[in-house]
Amino acid sequence: MKGLSIRPGSAVFVDRDGTLNQDSGYVTSPDQLVLFPGVPQAIARLNQLGVLVLMVTNQSAIGRGMMTMEDLTNIHGRLAALIRPYGARIDGIFSCPHLPQDDCGCRKPKRGLIDQAVDRFSLDLSKCYLVGDKRSDLEVAQKVAVPGVLVMTSPYSKGALQARDEGQVAIEHVAETFAQAVDWIEQHLMKGVT
Numbered sequence: 001m002k003g004l005s006i007r008p009g010s011a012v013f014v015d016r017d018g019t020l021n022q023d024s025g026y027v028t029s030p031d032q033l034v035l036f037p038g039v040p041q042a043i044a045r046l047n048q049l050g051v052l053v054l055m056v057t058n059q060s061a062i063g064r065g066m067m068t069m070e071d072l073t074n075i076h077g078r079l080a081a082l083i084r085p086y087g088a089r090i091d092g093i094f095s096c097p098h099l100p101q102d103d104c105g106c107r108k109p110k111r112g113l114i115d116q117a118v119d120r121f122s123l124d125l126s127k128c129y130l131v132g133d134k135r136s137d138l139e140v141a142q143k144v145a146v147p148g149v150l151v152m153t154s155p156y157s158k159g160a161l162q163a164r165d166e167g168q169v170a171i172e173h174v175a176e177t178f179a180q181a182v183d184w185i186e187q188h189l190m191k192g193v194t
Ligand SMILES: [Zn+2]
Pocket: 096, 097, 098, 104, 105, 106, 107
């Protein structure tokens, strides 16, 4: 695959709800997935830059019995179908199905999903980024020492900013939209910082 060879070990971890699509409670069926404008094009741009696009998402609706793993697979099938016409693809999906009280190692802000991705794709975290809308996303980024980009596209975004202002979490960059987050990552990559 062309993308894999250009920037080996490099990936952008992308949250799902509130980052790629509207966060209007639990998405439990494919028709509830509504992408934000510009998202397919921005993912395509990352694909062209040769970085892996890896989705990392907490999906406790499974643990809550609100949907099955098969439902989640179908939702992600729709996501793939929605972005495909733009030449965009997501290279890997890592989901935590557990409840907060399960105390698993993979529910963000824990780092388990990132570690799974590193193992599967032989990633070099010094060449990776993370984009998300929630404090828990930025906490993961900080934990694994990758630049975290906050998008202001969900009801949770302001809480993450507030946590930053209170010194509780570091945020490398704040972007209004996912497309602008990708702008920043592109400039960062082109400067050869990573
Ligand atoms: Zn988990």
